[in-house]
Amino acid sequence: MQLSTKHLLGIKDLLTDDISLILSTATQFKEVLQRQIKKVPSLRDVTIVNLFYENSTRTRISFELAEKRLSADTINFTTSNSSVSKGETLLDTVNNILSMKVDMVVMRHSAGGAPHFLAKHLPDTAIINAGDGINEHPTQALLDAFSIVEKTGSLTGKKVVLVGDIMHSRVALSNIYLLKKMGAEVMVAGPPTLIPVYIKEALDVQVEYNLKKALEWCDVANVLRIQLERQNQVLFSSLREYNLAYGVTKKILDSLNKEIIIMHPGPINRGVEIDSDVADSHQSIILQQVENGVAVRMAVLYLLAGRQN
Amino acid sequence: MQILFSSQQLNLTIKRLSRQLVENFENLDEVVFIGIQPRGVKLSDRIVNNIRHFFPDEKVEYGILDITFYRDDIREELHIANQTHVPFSIEGKKVILIDDVLYTGRTIRAALDALQDFGRPQKVALCVLVDRRFNRELPIQPDYCGKSIDTLESQKVKVAWEREEVVLY
Numbered sequence: 001m002q003l004s005t006k007h008l009l010g011i012k013d014l015l016t017d018d019i020s021l022i023l024s025t026a027t028q029f030k031e032v033l034q035r036q037i038k039k040v041p042s043l044r045d046v047t048i049v050n051l052f053y054e055n056s057t058r059t060r061i062s063f064e065l066a067e068k069r070l071s072a073d074t075i076n077f078t079t080s081n082s083s084v085s086k087g088e089t090l091l092d093t094v095n096n097i098l099s100m101k102v103d104m105v106v107m108r109h110s111a112g113g114a115p116h117f118l119a120k121h122l123p124d125t126a127i128i129n130a131g132d133g134i135n136e137h138p139t140q141a142l143l144d145a146f147s148i149v150e151k152t153g154s155l156t157g158k159k160v161v162l163v164g165d166i167m168h169s170r171v172a173l174s175n176i177y178l179l180k181k182m183g184a185e186v187m188v189a190g191p192p193t194l195i196p197v198y199i200k201e202a203l204d205v206q207v208e209y210n211l212k213k214a215l216e217w218c219d220v221a222n223v224l225r226i227q228l229e230r231q232n233q234v235l236f237s238s239l240r241e242y243n244l245a246y247g248v249t250k251k252i253l254d255s256l257n258k259e260i261i262i263m264h265p266g267p268i269n270r271g272v273e274i275d276s277d278v279a280d281s282h283q284s285i286i287l288q289q290v291e292n293g294v295a296v297r298m299a300v301l302y303l304l305a306g307r308q309n
Numbered sequence: 310m311q312i313l314f315s316s317q318q319l320n321l322t323i324k325r326l327s328r329q330l331v332e333n334f335e336n337l338d339e340v341v342f343i344g345i346q347p348r349g350v351k352l353s354d355r356i357v358n359n360i361r362h363f364f365p366d367e368k369v370e371y372g373i374l375d376i377t378f379y380r381d382d383i384r385e386e387l388h389i390a391n392q393t394h395v396p397f398s399i400e401g402k403k404v405i406l407i408d409d410v411l412y413t414g415r416t417i418r419a420a421l422d423a424l425q426d427f428g429r430p431q432k433v434a435l436c437v438l439v440d441r442r443f444n445r446e447l448p449i450q451p452d453y454c455g456k457s458i459d460t461l462e463s464q465k466v467k468v469a470w471e472r473e474e475v476v477l478y
Binding site: 002037039 | 427
């Protein structure tokens with residue numbers, strides 16, 4: 001049994017069997033991470049380059065840890081101290097790196113489709129998308145799914161609401177694809193200006209503009225970050241107003257007649273999309289998500305490295 | 310197809326292996342039993358059950374180990390991992406590794422690597438049901454063995470637990 005794909009470009013291209021295989025392999029890696037010695041020799045002699053054309057803390061550290069725990073050799077590349085600032089193209093940069101015998105590329109890029117472009121030109125190298133523009137962030141969706149399964153037992157029939165900036169969120173898109181494929185019910189909630197107009201028809205999700213109603217409906221709320229860096233027009237009047245209408249606060253959670261699970265892909269804007277006392281409460285599994293991220297990325301790297309012949 | 314063990318022989322052999330183990334490892338406090346996933350676990354379940362039956366008042370430490378992440382052939386073939394559950398330290402313990410068939414020795418090589426990650430054992434012994442003695446690719450031998458057989462590389466040994474028999478074909 002193996003993955004149906006040589007690259008992980010997005011959840012959109014994965015089969016449900018692929019997702020199940022990644023999640024079950026991640027369970028075994030999670031056990032490895034609980035050991036005193038958290039390292040296995042699986043990817044000895046596999047070289048991985050982490051190409052980060054866009055800022056990242058969690059994802060980059062998480063991938064790097066996953067690679068090291070698998071005993072892979074890693075190279076880190078960030079645009080600020082590379083020849084990209086001299087005007088080298090993406091394909092040239094990657095071809096140069098690959099001529100030094102690299103097996104896998106983990107890439108984050110601000111342009112949607114950048115990893116797909118690489119995969120098309122470099123069919124023999126495994127490309128892993130670590131976030132491309134506002135398109136997809138597949139490993140985030142996988143670790144979110146893993147965390148939900150770990151907490152509640154399964155995805156089938158679970159009601160998950162994605163709250164906030166759906167329009168600019170690659171986490172939202174990957175999550176929607178994944179949750180729908182695995183039989184969960186999905187709702188998006190937020191201000192009309194941050195929800196794409198045709199999302200209901202295009203992705204078959206429910207849309208709700210009232211936060212309280214959305215939270216009353218769901219089992220799990222995945223609160224997305226307000227992406228201040230991607231707002232080039234004013235889509236809501238102020239952060240304060242956003243917090244008043246769509247901030248997940250302790251007050252609103254207390255007013256529900258059930259306890260829901262709170263998730264957030266990070267980094268948190270405390271006091272904007274989520275209040276501190278919610279983010280740090282026992283309902284929140286935000287730090288478990290980060291922990292699970294390493295196990296899930298180990299699974300992805302392991303399964304794709306084994307796919308190369 | 311040749312039957313190596315019938316149901317009755319299989320039972321007798323597993324009982325014998327269990328008795329041999331307790332005979333040589335008197336002090337169960339310092340012994341841990343580890344079955345190798347996926348197929349060794351059926352055998353180790355039976356052996357550990359027998360031993361718990363012999364000494365109902367003693368605590369018998371028992372874990373299962375999956376060696377998938379320690380294989381040396383990931384570039385040739387991808388294997389799917391099974392659960393590992395070793396909820397104790399093996400530091401200073403006598404470890405008895407249990408697998409169903411010893412063939413090339415590569416699984417045991419990987420298991421020895423994997424064991425290192427759970428502590429430094431005082432001793433490791435290997436117990437197998439079937440030893441295909443002329444097919445070894447590494448210098449690894451069993452300490453406790455149900456039956457030694459001579460096989461060709463083209464042949465297969467299958468322990469069919471549901472029918473309680475071992476066949477060579």
